[in-house]
Each structure stands twice: as C-alpha cells, then as structure tokens.
Amino acid sequence: MPAVTRRPKRWDHPFDDTMSEAMVSELMTLEPWKGLAAWAHEELKPAQAEARVKDLRRHLLNDARLLTCQAGEIVIRVGDYGNSAFVVLEGAVRVVLEANVGLGAAAEKRFDQPKRGFFRSLAQLWTNQRGVEQRPAPRGDARAAPSTDADNAPVEHVPIVLSDVPAVLDHKRTARIEAGGIVGEIAALGRSPRTASIFAEGDGTRLLEIRWQGLRDIRKKFPPYKTYIDDIFRERILLQHLRATPFFQHVGDTPQLRRMLEEDRIADVFIEGLGLRPSERDVVTLEVAGQAVELLPLAQGRGWSGSEGIVLWRCRATIPAGPARVELVRALCEETGRKAVVVHRLGAGRVWQWCLAEAGSVEDADVHECEEGGSRGPEELMRRLLREIALHEIGRQTDFHSYGEVDKTQLGDGDAAEPVIVEAGHYPDGLLLVRAGAVRVSRQINRLERTVSYLGPGNSYGLRELAHNWRHPDRHVVMEHTLRARGYVDTLLIPTSVVTRFVLPSIPESDLPESYPEETDSPLDPVDVFEPAAGVDRNMVEFLVDRAFSNGTAAMVIDLERCTRCDDCVRACAQGHDGNPRFIRHGPVHAGFLIANACMHCNDPVCMIGCPTGAISREPTTGQVAINDPTCIGCATCANNCPYDNIRMVQPRSKDGVFYIDAQNMPHMKATKCDLCVTQAGGPACQNACPHDALRRVDLSDAGTLMDWMKR
Amino acid sequence: MSGVVARRARNASLLLGLSVAFLVWHARQLEPMAAPQRFTGWLLLGLVAFLALYNARKKIAVVPLGSSAAWLQWHIYAGLFAVLIFFLHTGLQLPTGYFETGLAALFLLVALSGIGGLYVSRRTPPRLARRGEEVIYERIPRLIHALAEQAKALALESVATTRSRAIADFHAARLSAWFSTAQDAWQHIVGLEGAARRRARALAEFRTCLGPDELPVFDELTVLIAQKEDLDFHRANQGLLKYWFFVHVPLTHALLLFVVVHVILIYAFGGAR
Ligand code: SF4
Ligand code: SF4
Ligand code: SF4
Numbered sequence: 001m002p003a004v005t006r007r008p009k010r011w012d013h014p015f016d017d018t019m020s021e022a023m024v025s026e027l028m029t030l031e032p033w034k035g036l037a038a039w040a041h042e043e044l045k046p047a048q049a050e051a052r053v054k055d056l057r058r059h060l061l062n063d064a065r066l067l068t069c070q071a072g073e074i075v076i077r078v079g080d081y082g083n084s085a086f087v088v089l090e091g092a093v094r095v096v097l098e099a100n101v102g103l104g105a106a107a108e109k110r111f112d113q114p115k116r117g118f119f120r121s122l123a124q125l126w127t128n129q130r131g132v133e134q135r136p137a138p139r140g141d142a143r144a145a146p147s148t149d150a151d152n153a154p155v156e157h158v159p160i161v162l163s164d165v166p167a168v169l170d171h172k173r174t175a176r177i178e179a180g181g182i183v184g185e186i187a188a189l190g191r192s193p194r195t196a197s198i199f200a201e202g203d204g205t206r207l208l209e210i211r212w213q214g215l216r217d218i219r220k221k222f223p224p225y226k227t228y229i230d231d232i233f234r235e236r237i238l239l240q241h242l243r244a245t246p247f248f249q250h251v252g253d254t255p256q257l258r259r260m261l262e263e264d265r266i267a268d269v270f271i272e273g274l275g276l277r278p279s280e281r282d283v284v285t286l287e288v289a290g291q292a293v294e295l296l297p298l299a300q301g302r303g304w305s306g307s308e309g310i311v312l313w314r315c316r317a318t319i320p321a322g323p324a325r326v327e328l329v330r331a332l333c334e335e336t337g338r339k340a341v342v343v344h345r346l347g348a349g350r351v352w353q354w355c356l357a358e359a360g361s362v363e364d365a366d367v368h369e370c371e372e373g374g375s376r377g378p379e380e381l382m383r384r385l386l387r388e389i390a391l392h393e394i395g396r397q398t399d400f401h402s403y404g405e406v407d408k409t410q411l412g413d414g415d416a417a418e419p420v421i422v423e424a425g426h427y428p429d430g431l432l433l434v435r436a437g438a439v440r441v442s443r444q445i446n447r448l449e450r451t452v453s454y455l456g457p458g459n460s461y462g463l464r465e466l467a468h469n470w471r472h473p474d475r476h477v478v479m480e481h482t483l484r485a486r487g488y489v490d491t492l493l494i495p496t497s498v499v500t501r502f503v504l505p506s507i508p509e510s511d512l513p514e515s516y517p518e519e520t521d522s523p524l525d526p527v528d529v530f531e532p533a534a535g536v537d538r539n540m541v542e543f544l545v546d547r548a549f550s551n552g553t554a555a556m557v558i559d560l561e562r563c564t565r566c567d568d569c570v571r572a573c574a575q576g577h578d579g580n581p582r583f584i585r586h587g588p589v590h591a592g593f594l595i596a597n598a599c600m601h602c603n604d605p606v607c608m609i610g611c612p613t614g615a616i617s618r619e620p621t622t623g624q625v626a627i628n629d630p631t632c633i634g635c636a637t638c639a640n641n642c643p644y645d646n647i648r649m650v651q652p653r654s655k656d657g658v659f660y661i662d663a664q665n666m667p668h669m670k671a672t673k674c675d676l677c678v679t680q681a682g683g684p685a686c687q688n689a690c691p692h693d694a695l696r697r698v699d700l701s702d703a704g705t706l707m708d709w710m711k712r
Numbered sequence: 713m714s715g716v717v718a719r720r721a722r723n724a725s726l727l728l729g730l731s732v733a734f735l736v737w738h739a740r741q742l743e744p745m746a747a748p749q750r751f752t753g754w755l756l757l758g759l760v761a762f763l764a765l766y767n768a769r770k771k772i773a774v775v776p777l778g779s780s781a782a783w784l785q786w787h788i789y790a791g792l793f794a795v796l797i798f799f800l801h802t803g804l805q806l807p808t809g810y811f812e813t814g815l816a817a818l819f820l821l822v823a824l825s826g827i828g829g830l831y832v833s834r835r836t837p838p839r840l841a842r843r844g845e846e847v848i849y850e851r852i853p854r855l856i857h858a859l860a861e862q863a864k865a866l867a868l869e870s871v872a873t874t875r876s877r878a879i880a881d882f883h884a885a886r887l888s889a890w891f892s893t894a895q896d897a898w899q900h901i902v903g904l905e906g907a908a909r910r911r912a913r914a915l916a917e918f919r920t921c922l923g924p925d926e927l928p929v930f931d932e933l934t935v936l937i938a939q940k941e942d943l944d945f946h947r948a949n950q951g952l953l954k955y956w957f958f959v960h961v962p963l964t965h966a967l968l969l970f971v972v973v974h975v976i977l978i979y980a981f982g983g984a985r
Contacts, residue, residue: 121776125775560837564836564953586848592838681776682775685773688779688780690781691780694837
C-alpha cells in the first residue's frame with residue numbers, strides 16, 4: 001500500500017521561519033515595496049492589484065529574511081556563488097570596486113558546505129537508509145511543523161566582520177549603495193560568481209536578503225521592478241565584465257571606463273554580434289548634401305509599436321540639423337529597404353541626435369530629431385524605441401530567463417543552428433568577449449571547415465587582429481577564424497573605435513599580441529594564437545564542441561582502455577546517495593573516452609532556470625550545482641532543461657519501502673543528480689572508487705586539462 | 713615515457729630492490745634468528761591481512777581512506793612480495809599433510825587468480841574499447857533479445873517482399889538459435905576467430921545463391937549478425953572481468969580461514985618454535 005501524503009509545495013520551506021506577517025507589513029512601508037504596491041493600485045484593476053500585492057507579501061514572507069549588520073560586516077564576497085540578493089533598508093553598504101583586493105583575513109574566511117568527518121563518513125554506512133531512495137515523509141508547511149532535522153535547517157547567517165573599516169575606506173575605491181538600493185542581483189539571477197565584495201558601512205545597517213527565486217518572481221510580476229533591475233543589471237554587468245577582462249585592467253580606473261560608457265552610451269559599447277548578419281554589419285556610405293557619410297549598423301530590434309526590423313545606425317559624420325538629416329534618413333531607408341531607421345552620431349557626448357522615418361512610404365516619412373532628456377511627443381517615442389532596442393539586445397545577452405527570446409537549453413544541431421558571430425575574412429569591427437555559453441572557433445583547412453578551438457566564459461577574440469591593424473594602418477588584416485554560437489551564447493562586442501581609443505594605447509607593448517608577419521599575404525596563414533597546442537587532438541576538440549561538453553567544469557570522463565566495467569564507481573555513488581547512483585556509466589564515446597551521463601556542473605547551469613522553489617542552486621564557494629532534496633517539489637523543470645539529460649526523476653519511498661502518493665493517487669517525485677559528493681569528506685566517490693584510475697572529473701572548459709589526463 | 717609506464721617501472725624496480733634487500737637480509741639472519749619461520753609466518757599473515765583489507769576498503773567507498781587506485785597499486789605489489797615471502801616461509805618444500813597442502817594450494821590459487829585477474833584487467837579493456845559500441849553488461853541480454861526479434865522479423869518479412877523462403881529458411885536453420893543467446897564465449901575471450909570465420913564463410917556462400925531482390929534483405933541481416941557478434945564479444949569479455957573476481961575473493965576468504973586455523977594449530981600443538 002503506497003503511503004498517501006501531501007505533495008511538497010512551493011511555499012513549504014521559507015527562507016527564514018521567523019519572518020512574520022507583522023515584519024512584512026513593516027517592509028511594505030519601505031521602498032521599493034511601497035512603490036511597487038502603489039504601482040499595482042494605480043495601474044491594475046482593484047482585484048488584480050490586490051492579488052499582486054498579496055503575491056508580493058507572500059514572497060517577502062517566504063523568500064526573504066531580515067539581517068542587521070555591524071560596521072564592516074561582509075555581505076557578499078567576490079568569487080562566491082550567491083543564490084540571493086540584498087536590498088538595503090536602512091544605512092548603506094559599500095561595494096569594493098577593486099578586483100581581488102585583500103580585505104584582511106576576515107574576508108578570506110569561507111563557509112563551505114560542511115563535509116562529513118571521518119567518523120560521520122563511517123557512520124553513514126549504518127545510518128543511511130537501507131533501501132533505495134528512502135526518505136522521511138514530506139513535512140508539509142515548515143511554519144506549521146518546524147524541522148528537527150539538522151540537515152534541513154535554514155542556512156544560518158554567520159557574520160564576518162572587517163577589522164579596520166576606516167582603513168579599507170581610505171585605501172580602496174568603493175561605491176556607496178544607500179537605502180532602497182539592491183546588491184548581489186547579478187550573481188543571484190545570472191548563476192555566476194559574485195563580482196565584487198560588499199560590506200556594511202555602519203552599525204545597524206538593515207538589509208533584506210531575498211532568495212533568487214523570489215527576486216525572479218517579483219521581477220516577473222512587477223514590470224517597474226523588472227525595468228529597474230534590468231537597468232542596473234545592464235550597467236553593472238557591463239562594467240564588471242570589462243573590469244574582469246585582462247586587457248581592460250590596463251585601462252584601470254573606473255572613471256575612465258565610465259567615461260567610455262558615457263561617451264558612446266551603453267547601447268554603443270554593448271552591441272551584440274549574434275543578432276546581426278555579417279552583411280548588415282558592413283558600413284554603408286551615402287552621399288548626403290554633397291558629403292560622403294559613413295553609417296554603421298549597431299543593433300536591430302522591434303519598434304515600440306511592434307514593427308519589426310528597425311535598425312539603429314551610427315553616423316560617423318556631423319550632419320547639420322534640417323533638410324540634410326531628412327535626406328540622410330530617406331537615403332538610408334531606400335538603400336536598406338527598411339521603413340524605419342534610427343541614427344545617432346558617434347561621440348556626441350550626452351547629446352543625442354535622432355532621425356526617425358515612421359512606417360509608411362519613404363516619401364511620406366516623418367523625420368524627427370530629438371535630444372536625450374527631451375519632452376513628450378515623438379521624442380518620447382524615440383526614447384522608448386531606443387530602450388526597446390537596448391533591451392532586445394540584452395535579452396539575447398544576459399542570463400535572464402524571462403526575456404524568453406532564446407531557449408538556452410537547446411544545444412543546436414549542426415551548422416544551420418549555429419549562428420555565425422564572426423566570419424573569417426571579415427573586417428574586425430570589434431573585440432568579442434564571451435560571457436556565457438560556448439563558441440566554436442573554426443578555420444578553413446584544405447577547403448574544409450575544421451574546429452580548432454572553443455571559447456567559453458571570460459574568453460575573448462579579435463585582440464590580435466585589432467592590435468595588428470592599429471599598429472599597421474597600412475597593412476590591415478581581416479578576421480582569421482569563423483566563430484559560431486554553440487547553442488545559447490552571451491557575448492559583448494566592444495567596437496573597434498573604443499578598443500583603439502581606450503584599450504590598446506593602455507596595454508604595455510610587451511603584453512600586446514604579436515603582429516602578423518610582413519609576408520602574410522593571406523590572414524589565413526597558420527600563425528594563430530588559437531591553434532591547438534602540440535598534442536591536442538583536434539577531433540576531440542570537435543567532439544567536445546559538437547556536443548557542447550565544453551560547458552562542463554566537472555564532467556565525468558572514463559578511459560575505456562582502462563575501465564574494467566567493474567562498476568565500483570556506480571556502487572560508490574549509490575552508497576553515498578540513497579542507494580541509487582546519481583549517474584549512468586554510459587554516454588557518447590570518442591577516441592576511447594566516454595563522457596558519462598553525470599552532471600557536469602556547467603559553467604552556465606541552465607537546469608537552474610525556472611526551478612520554482614530554487615531547490616537547485618550553486619554551492620556558495622565552489623559553484624557545484626546541487627539539489628536541496630526537501631525543497632524539491634518534483635516538477636521536473638530542471639530535468640527538462642538540462643540539455644545533457646543528466647537529471648533523473650525518482651520516486652521516493654518511505655522507510656517501509658512503499659512509494660509516497662498524493663490524494664489524487666499521483667506518485668511524489670524528486671529530482672536527483674550528481675552533487676559532486678559535496679558533503680563527502682573524500683570528494684567525488686566515483687573517482688576515488690575507480691581502481692584503475694580510469695575515471696576522472698575533468699574541467700572540459702579547458703581542452704588542455706583533458707588532453708593532459710588523456711596523455712597520463 | 714607515459715606516466716603509467718613510468719609508474720609501473722618505478723614500482724616494479726622498488727619491489728625488486730626491496731625483495732633483493734629482504735633476501736640478503738634474510739639469508740644473513742637465518743643463522744642467528746631463533747625462529748626464522750615464525751618471522752616469515754607473521755610477515756606473511758600481515759601481508760595476507762593487508763591484501764584482504766582491500767576488498768573491505770572497496771565496500772566502504774564513501775569513507776575517506778585514500779583512492780582505490782592507490783590501494784590497488786599497493787595490493788598488486790604487496791601481493792607479489794607475499795609470494796616471495798610464501799616461498800621463504802615454506803622453504804620451497806612441498807607441504808606435508810592434507811591441511812598444510814590445502815593451505816599452500818589455496819595460497820597459490822589466490823596468488824594465481826590475482827595475477828590472472830591483473831592480466832585480464834590490463835588486456836581486456838582495450839579490446840572492448842576497440843570492438844563495437846560501449847554497452848552496459850546487464851543490458852546485453854535485452855539487446856541480444858531485441859536483435860533476435862529484429863532478425864526474425866526481417867526473415868519473415870523477406871518471404872513476402874522477395875517471394876522466396878530462402879532467407880527465412882536459412883534463418884531458421886542456421887541463425888535463429890545463434891541469435892537467441894550469447895554465443896562463443898571462450899572464443900571471444902581467448903581471441904580465436906574460428907566460429908566467426910566459419911559463419912562468415914557460410915554467409916558468403918549463401919549470398920551467392922540469392923537473387924537481386926533478396927540481397928538487400930540479406931545485407932540488413934548481415935549487419936544484425938555483426939552487431940550480435942559484438943554483443944557476444946562484450947558479454948564474454950565483460951563477464952570475464954566481472955567473474956574472475958568471484959574466484960579470487962571467495963578463495964581469499966577460505967585462505968584467511970585456513971591461515972587462522974594454521975596459526976592456532978602451530979601454537980596449540982607446539983609447532984611454533
Ligand atoms: S544538470 Fe545539466 S545543465 Fe545542470 S549543471 Fe548538470 S549537466 Fe549542466
Ligand atoms: S561525484 Fe559523487 S554524486 Fe557525482 S557521480 Fe560521483 S559519486 Fe556520484
Ligand atoms: S570503477 Fe573505474 S574501472 Fe570500474 S567501471 Fe568505474 S570507471 Fe570503469
């Protein structure tokens with residue numbers, strides 16, 4: 001007889017059991033929550049507004065907790081993987097703007113997931129449930145039935161305090177975030193490591209910590225909050241990515257970066273290569289008022305009225321206001337066959353000049369001009385148009401799921417599904433930075449396109465070409481490789497003008513990449529920084545890219561020439577995981593190496609997107625992706641999202657071995673996957689159990705690591 | 713030199729060095745030592761106990777006791793050293809009495825099964841990696857059954873599609889039984905190809921008798937036959953890798969039992985000097 005129990009629910013496990021309705025009511029009097037409630041009452045029908053505010057209260061009750069910090073208390077540490085963001089309620093926090101600063105011993109202290117000691121490891125042989133996938137009955141609403149189980153207790157907040165705050169403030173550049181501001185949202189929503197350390201400025205700083213699933217849902221339900229978060233996300237992530245990129249280290253100080261962003265505006269620097277076909281990237285030269293004008297297409301998007309195919313152009317010349325601009329826009333519409341274009345002039349500081357030809361025939365086109373900060377009317381529409389274009393771009397660039405433009409869980413299949421980001425032979429119009437996903441780098445070898453390498457998060461492409469062209473204006477080279485997006489890719493393109501003005505002059509000559517030799521007739525000569533190092537198996541690289549395995553930071557690789565198929569690895573895994581192994585010793589094989597069906601702990605774990613309860617998350621210090629069993633409600637969203645099919649749904653049983661079912665006779669389910677033995681003292685049990693050293697957890701984002709192991 | 717070859721060379725020379733040093737030391741100590749057999753006996757007992765511990769270590773994989781690969785290296789070299797000590801302990805003489813003979817035989821069987829297992833575990837994986845698709849052992853019977861069903865369906869369909877019973881009859885007479893279970897295990901293990909060659913010859917001969925309608929069907933059947941051969945190969949060799957263990961481990965348990973009795977007998981009946 002199966003055991004009939006209540007199915008686990010989204011709200012069963014609040015972030016903090018002690019949050020009360022009274023505390024939520026107090027929060028609702030503070031910004032931003034007060035503003036969001038006011039927005040709902042103004043913009044929605046009363047019943048809808050009521051429901052929305054109720055939702056907000058529910059999120060605050062279940063997904064948030066209040067923290068009161070002392071001066072210097074570290075809120076966020078750079079490099080950690082965070083699953084929550086912090087809203088400042090009272091006081092202020094300081095964001096440390098310098099990368100990898102030494103903030104003293106306190107800031108180095110890490111709180112790893114506690115590992116079992118030797119005796120607990122031994123004891124688990126007896127204490128682990130005897131049968132397969134046995135679990136205690138779901139405990140229901142935690143407020144009604146508080147847990148007595150130490151493993152299920154909420155994560156405790158342990159304060160770590162900087163010893164000398166004034167010294168840090170004196171010596172480090174910091175940014176101040178005051179009440180109402182939010183920090184930590186990049187890592188929380190982007191499944192990425194924290195990009196800066198943040199500490200409380202004074203005693204009694206009050207913060208509201210929100211779990212990522214709560215922030216995601218509030219953002220979805222309150223459009224003004226979404227816009228707010230997206231705007232700061234866009235600006236911060238760009239700045240932080242640039243700061244973390246080695247060549248930008250030389251540009252150094254943030255004001256310079258800021259100026260760079262301000263001069264060309266974010267939309268300029270933040271151009272994304274993916275959406276633009278190479279043909280559209282070509283510069284268009286038009287004859288306007290007797291002057292040759294060069295126009296560069298920057299971005300394309302949907303217009304505010306829903307019209308498709310609007311292109312934002314950058315104009316390299318000053319065009320006087322009046323008929324000349326009208327003429328320019330008309331000529332551009334005719335040239336490109338488009339009904340609407342937006343042109344802005346390069347390097348115009350904060351003053352923007354716009355021309356818009358609205359839908360209809362080119363002859364009837366209405367051309368407007370406006371400046372940033374203008375009033376209502378067409379100018380307002382223009383700004384909205386710009387905003388839409390910028391968001392459209394960002395939708396394809398950031399890790400935000402709810403933009404919904406790209407299905408990040410699809411790996412793509414074959415060339416047709418791999419959009420070209422950079423095409424060999426094209427003029428290098430920018431430096432490409434990869435933020436997420438995998439990019440295939442290929443070149444023509446004997447008339448065949450061969451994969452020579454791949455790029456992952458943090459890698460860049462094009463510096464060599466740009467540096468060469470900058471040093472040798474008389475002897476320009478073109479892009480050497482074709483870069484394609486393997487599934488979902490998140491890139492930034494820094495325009496050549498920005499790179500040559502700000503970046504290249506600041507890099508010491510010795511650090512600049514080598515120029516192409518004089519005798520290089522064709523840029524496709526095999527002088528190449530991306531050429532696989534000696535001994536790197538090109539076919540293996542091709543295999544890893546084809547299957548998008550390069551996303552994996554701890555893939556399970558088995559050397560079949562050594563594996564005796566003894567299944568010691570499988571048994572070891574089962575022993576530590578409810579009697580059921582968390583992987584299948586099976587999977588694609590190349591050159592005698594098998595990539596097993598085991599979670600690879602991806603650089604970008606797309607399985608996390610959409611988990612309604614946030615049960616699947618990254619370990620704070622190591623970034624391993626693990627599922628919190630009690631919080632999992634068995635909806636299978638993660639299993640469906642994992643492109644590698646590495647999550648398995650299992651049916652839990654009671655201690656007596658009977659399956660749990662709900663009142664509708666439907667079985668309870670739980671998602672299970674490899675957790676890299678995060679709580680086991682010895683690390684991955686599968687690897688430790690292999691008698692023949694045939695199994696290794698390998699970081700495939702760097703092909704070299706695999707090659708070294710293959711050659712051992 | 714690859715890392716593995718270097719490791720093997722290093723470990724083998726260490727073992728050799730240790731053995732020679734031990735032999736020299738043992739020869740010198742022989743006279744002054746009051747009870748040389750007691751010393752080698754206890755040493756051997758210690759070694760056997762250590763060797764048997766490896767199996768226990770495997771059973772508690774989640775306890776941090778060092779990697780299994782490192783344990784195996786110690787197991788192999790300590791095992792070889794134990795053989796040397798065994799011969800020193802017995803003085804290279806044939807044992808007397810049933811019990812002593814049984815004990816010596818058990819020790820040698822355990823040692824031989826260990827060395828055999830080592831050979832098999834080094835020779836077989838590369839052969840498996842080169843042959844057919846990688847399959848999980850437990851799934852092989854199901855896959856064989858599926859292939860048998862496909863072959864049967866193909867043969868039956870051929871009657872209608874080719875309007876001839878030739879392939880169906882050939883299947884019934886020559887292939888049906890062969891498809892039904894894993895075959896030729898020993899040939900696959902040893903690496904003999906007689907059965908496969910005979911089958912290939914029979915197929916080639918039969919092919920010459922077929923008409924143009926039947927050839928495509930027959931070629932499809934040939935693909936299934938090749939897949940079945942690969943599965944048989946995996947079944948036999950993966951089985952060997954799995955089951956040699958079921959010889960080595962029970963023999964070890966029996967040996968441990970005999971050793972304990974041997975020690976008790978020696979001390980109880982004054983054999984120990
Ligand atoms: S479950 Fe899938 S997507 Fe998630 S980290 Fe593991 S392999 Fe990557
Ligand atoms: S690391 Fe641990 S959980 Fe993951 S497959 Fe290996 S044994 Fe299983
Ligand atoms: S433990 Fe090692 S040798 Fe045994 S099946 Fe696993 S990978 Fe293969």
